[in-house]
Amino acid sequence: MVSKKSFPVSVGAKSGPDPMTSLKPHRLLKDLNGSRLPMPRMLKPPTPSSHFSKKRSRSPDQPTNAEKKRRVLNSSSESISSKSSAVKSFNLRKSSSTGNLRASIKEEKPKAIVKPKLNASAKKPITSTVRQTANPVVPVRKVGAPQNSQAVSAVSKKPPPGPGAGGGGGKKRPAWDLKGRLEDMEAKLRQQTYQSSSQNALIEEFEGRIAHLETQKAQLSGAVQQKEELAASTSREVQDLRSQLRQIEDSKDHMRRELERKISELEFNRDSLQRQKESLEGELNATRAEINGLKMTVAQLQSSQAGISAQLQATKEQLDKEISDGKEKDREINMLKETIRQQLAEIEDYNNKCREHETLRRKLHNTIQELKGNIRVFCRVRPLLGEECLGNDGIISHMGFPDPDHKVLELQKVSGDITLNESCLTAIHRDNKTITFPLQSCLTASRRDNKTIIFLLQSCLTASRRDNKYEFAFDKVFEPSADQAVVFEEIAQLVQSALDGYNVCIFAYGQTGSGKTYTMEGGDVIDDQNKGMIPRAVCQIFQSTEELQSKGWMYEFEASFLEIYNETVRDLLGNGKDNIKHELKTAGQEVVVTNLTMVKVTMEREVHNLLEKASQNRSVAGTRCNQRSSRSHSVFRLKIVGKNSITSEECSGTLNLVDLAGSEKLKESGSEGQRLKETKAINSSLSSLGNVIMALANKDNHIPYRNSKLTSLLQHSLGGNSKTLMFVNVSPKEECFQETLNSLRFATKVNQCHIGTAQKKAK
Numbered sequence: 191m192v193s194k195k196s197f198p199v200s201v202g203a204k205s206g207p208d209p210m211t212s213l214k215p216h217r218l219l220k221d222l223n224g225s226r227l228p229m230p231r232m233l234k235p236p237t238p239s240s241h242f243s244k245k246r247s248r249s250p251d252q253p254t255n256a257e258k259k260r261r262v263l264n265s266s267s268e269s270i271s272s273k274s275s276a277v278k279s280f281n282l283r284k285s286s287s288t289g290n291l292r293a294s295i296k297e298e299k300p301k302a303i304v305k306p307k308l309n310a311s312a313k314k315p316i317t318s319t320v321r322q323t324a325n326p327v328v329p330v331r332k333v334g335a336p337q338n339s340q341a342v343s344a345v346s347k348k349p350p351p352g353p354g355a356g357g358g359g360g361k362k363r364p365a366w367d368l369k370g371r372l373e374d375m376e377a378k379l380r381q382q383t384y385q386s387s388s389q390n391a392l393i394e395e396f397e398g399r400i401a402h403l404e405t406q407k408a409q410l411s412g413a414v415q416q417k418e419e420l421a422a423s424t425s426r427e428v429q430d431l432r433s434q435l436r437q438i439e440d441s442k443d444h445m446r447r448e449l450e451r452k453i454s455e456l457e458f459n460r461d462s463l464q465r466q467k468e469s470l471e472g473e474l475n476a477t478r479a480e481i482n483g484l485k486m487t488v489a490q491l492q493s494s495q496a497g498i499s500a501q502l503q504a505t506k507e508q509l510d511k512e513i514s515d516g517k518e519k520d521r522e523i524n525m526l527k528e529t530i531r532q533q534l535a536e537i538e539d540y541n542n543k544c545r546e547h548e549t550l551r552r553k554l555h556n557t558i559q560e561l562k563g564n565i566r567v568f569c570r571v572r573p574l575l576g577e578e579c580l581g582n583d584g585i586i587s588h589m590g591f592p593d594p595d596h597k598v599l600e601l602q603k604v605s606g607d608i609t610l611n612e613s614c615l616t617a618i619h620r621d622n623k624t625i626t627f628p629l630q631s632c633l634t635a636s637r638r639d640n641k642t643i644i645f646l647l648q649s650c651l652t653a654s655r656r657d658n659k660y661e662f663a664f665d666k667v668f669e670p671s672a673d674q675a676v677v678f679e680e681i682a683q684l685v686q687s688a689l690d691g692y693n694v695c696i697f698a699y700g701q702t703g704s705g706k707t708y709t710m711e712g713g714d715v716i717d718d719q720n721k722g723m724i725p726r727a728v729c730q731i732f733q734s735t736e737e738l739q740s741k742g743w744m745y746e747f748e749a750s751f752l753e754i755y756n757e758t759v760r761d762l763l764g765n766g767k768d769n770i771k772h773e774l775k776t777a778g779q780e781v782v783v784t785n786l787t788m789v790k791v792t793m794e795r796e797v798h799n800l801l802e803k804a805s806q807n808r809s810v811a812g813t814r815c816n817q818r819s820s821r822s823h824s825v826f827r828l829k830i831v832g833k834n835s836i837t838s839e840e841c842s843g844t845l846n847l848v849d850l851a852g853s854e855k856l857k858e859s860g861s862e863g864q865r866l867k868e869t870k871a872i873n874s875s876l877s878s879l880g881n882v883i884m885a886l887a888n889k890d891n892h893i894p895y896r897n898s899k900l901t902s903l904l905q906h907s908l909g910g911n912s913k914t915l916m917f918v919n920v921s922p923k924e925e926c927f928q929e930t931l932n933s934l935r936f937a938t939k940v941n942q943c944h945i946g947t948a949q950k951k952a953k
């Protein structure tokens with residue numbers, strides 16, 4: 191048996207330091223391969239100073255030191271693994287050869303000694319040992335290897351003599367020499383046994399050696415792993431160093447660019463400073479020249495200063511005098527201001543008094559009117575509209591408003607007539623001069639000589655125009671510019687008296703298109719500005735009601751709206767059923783309409799809704815005079831009953847707001863058929879109204895109220911116990927001159943009518 195210690199090539203078997211730490215890689219490689227490998231240069235640690243220079247000089251395809259290290263380690267690990275596989279294959283062959291040997295012994299057949307086949311890559315010492323053992327030759331001990339007595343004895347034992355060694359000496363024994371042949375056989379068996387035992391010893395030795403190599407392989411694997419880790423960390427370091435190098439190079443480039451930029455800036459600054467310096471030098475020179483000039487000027491000024499100082503002294507003295515004068519004037523101004531303030535206060539006082547007086551005057555005026563018992567008449571001229579302004583620049587040339595108190599309307603007709611009355615002959619000359627000849631002189635002249643007559647006639651002939659001026663005075667005349675608010679201001683007191691228990695009747699009279707509906711109801715689109723007398727009156731009544739509540743007054747209102755069309759009463763607040771008949775019946779002091787819708791109202795909005803409903807129901811038909819001509823009389827009536835919870839007073843009043851139908855003459859309207867009938871009915875009722883008013887004015891015993899539905903309905907509003915106001919609306923168109931004249935004449939008659947003093951209906 192050969193022990194592990196006796197194995198001549200075993201390095202690891204020696205006691206001493208750990209082979210992985212004590213052995214250097216190249217030393218280890220030499221032992222394993224059996225030949226010395228050159229130590230790889232890259233395994234030498236690089237010196238820090240040579241690191242960058244070497245790296246720089248390396249070409250891109252040259253391996254780095256780390257790579258070289260890794261390659262060497264890989265190659266050594268490969269060689270170890272190849273050796274390990276060689277050992278494994280040897281073991282296999284060994285076991286198979288041992289098996290064969292044992293089998294041949296068992297068969298007890300004489301066989302030739304099988305020489306173990308060893309792989310070419312197996313180590314030399316092993317091969318030589320096996321060969322020596324197989325031969326069998328005493329193994330040659332290596333110089334310096336420890337002496338193993340057991341191994342020496344095992345291999346130096348002399349093998350038993352082979353067959354024929356005793357007697358035959360290799361010669362074939364004759365068949366009869368059985369003893370000899372038996373001896374040969376025994377000798378052969380002994381030889382075989384000896385060979386077998388030596389083979390076994392050899393196998394054990396190999397096994398020991400394999401185990402030792404395995405250990406070495408494991409150690410080497412550990413070393414390789416460490417080297418790989420070292421190589422990886424070195425590679426990382428190299429990476430870091432490279433990136434640091436890149437950063438350093440980048441920052442170096444950046445600094446270089448920065449420096450270049452700064453240099454160019456400095457150069458630019460230097461140039462500009464150079465230019466500044468040059469210009470400053472130029473300025474300095476100019477300033478120096480200027481200073482020289484100024485010095486001269488200063489000298490001149492100093493000389494003139496003395497004169498100016500003297501002047502200044504004189505001026506100062508004068509100023510002092512002026513200041514003392516100014517103070518005196520300030521005192522005067524303050525006194526004047528005080529006077530003005532006092533006078534302004536007085537003016538304000540007077541203005542206030544004026545306003546109070548105006549209010550008082552109006553009240554007194556109204557009172558006088560009431561005492562007079564007249565129907566008041568307001569005349570309103572509407573403005574020219576749209577195409578009516580063409581050819582006249584919107585100026586109404588045939589009308590004049592001469593009275594500053596707005597109470598007179600002048601109507602002037604241009605005509606070629608010559609008027610001849612009992613006393614004189616009047617003509618208007620072309621230059622608008624009125625020529626009047628006393629008739630007596632005309633007659634005398636005609637008697638005296640023909641020349642005078644001719645002169646007179648010539649004068650009359652040349653006088654192609656005559657100033658037909660008509661002057662009408664009313665309680666108020668509203669010019670075309672007067673808006674709805676101004677007009678309402680004048681009737682506000684009258685409306686108010688309906689709340690105090692009076693019967694109030696306001697009606698609008700005038701030809702078609704003169705502005706009656708506009709005045710009573712409002713414009714085509716009713717808004718705050720152009721809403722008419724009815725909505726404004728309703729608004730004022732409800733506002734006053736709220737104010738009077740604090741004085742204990744509570745009111746109830748009932749509204750009705752009817753129209754008289756062709757002498758038939760129609761309910762404008764009804765449901766449009768024409769078959770309902772409405773009769774007028776007198777009940778005490780009022781005329782009642784049968785079957786008429788009476789709506790209780792509590793607020794302004796409700797009344798507006800009623801007005802809208804009525805206007806839809808109202809029959810409107812077109813005529814030649816006005817496209818939107820209303821062919822009926824409409825009567826809005828608001829019955830007012832008031833009770834005072836504090837004083838227990840009661841009052842009841844009625845507000846009648848009447849929009850009469852157009853008053854044009856038949857021939858003017860151009861109506862035919864149904865329209866002609868309408869016009870006739872309208873004219874008939876209007877002339878009845880005129881007759882009633884005339885009868886009232888003449889204080890006739892019989893007042894013909896019953897001649898028309900209109901006069902029947904309004905009898906208590908026209909007669910003694912009511913406050914009546916008539917708007918006479920006139921058209922501004924010159925072609926309506928005659929109708930305007932008729933309306934104004936009718937209105938004048940109404941205005942002169944004394945209908946008695948109105949009385950309050952109060953308990």
Ligand SMILES: Nc1ncnc2c1ncn2[C@@H]1O[C@H](COP(=O)(O)OP(=O)(O)OP(=O)(O)O)[C@@H](O)[C@H]1O
Nearest residue numbers: 572702703704705706707708714816818819820852
């Ligand atoms: N003061 C005014 N300012 C502006 N427009 C007015 C004025 N008066 C009347 N108008 C306009 O003149 C036109 C005729 O007026 P409105 O219909 O009131 O006449 P009317 O006398 O009621 O006619 P009818 O008898 O046919 O009802 C309307 O377009 C109306 O808006």
